[in-house]
Amino acid sequence: MPLSVPSFGELLANCRRTAVHLEMRDCYATNERFEAWQRGARINWDDRASWWHAYDQLIADTVARGVVIRRARIVSEPVTEYIKWEHYVTRANTSAGEQVRWLPRRKASNLALPGNDFWAFDGALLRIHHFSGDGAVAEDEITDDPGTVKLCVSAFEAVWERATPHDDYYV
Template sequence: MPSSAPSFADLLLRCQRSAVHLELRDSYAPTDRFEAWKRGERIEWEDRQSWWHPYDQLITDTVKRGVVIRRARIVSEPVSEYIRWEHYVTRANITAGEEVRWLPRRRATAIALPGNDFWLFDDRLLRVHHFSGDGAVVEDEITADPEAVKLCSTAFEAVWERAVPHHLYAI
């Protein structure tokens, strides 16, 4: 189903203070990069041009404007193969300027969580991701509903407080 939601780039361009992203799934639809990693191919981190993508530049440019970007992932343990790959490629997110933390799912039991992954911009606007069962994005929903914003903001902060910084989360 096509989405009429503003692009992620447009939402980040309007963002002034903070953008937070909560990921709740243990796998998403496979990508060519994931398949290459499964075959044993690895990124040459020293050759930034070989892996730097427009997303990375967008994040860097946004952080340079003073916007704090945080990502938290809730993961089952032992982690899935997909999460092992995500952990590996998170170096790109960090290099671009994101702060990333990981929360083992068993430590999230007492947190009221939304049913979907989301981005929250400036604590006022949500971009909610709706996925198919196999992890493909079906639609993105934009909402400023105060109850949804409050739930997602509170959930993200509770996850962030309990989560392990990327450099300390060993897989």
């Protein structure tokens, strides 16, 4: 296991085939964009310069090099306000080239799932996210432990197979 956690940009730069992200929380730490949405602010999707961020460009550049990026979210229903907001802003993710799917938690009961959200890069390296109780990132961990990687990648694929594509999932 590497001693330090490379940045997300470094991990994607070294990625050659696939990057997958599994999210399993119904709420993450609040942020200004979420709070603005709660107050009624909406994105002008026609004004790309107003919402396109460095993250979106990083994803677009990675997809342009041939890396397939997929994100799956397991959510409780009815969904939380946070998930409603995530669903709304996911248009930026898909515009950048991510494929996104949603799985209602009740359809995940018989899946073996890891205890934490993660990114898997080329099916060989994991960036595991550890959160505090209020949804703030406490730390990230990098591992290439074969058993842990196998569990996480197989869990992602099982979720992906059952999940609904973003454009077909309504909150």
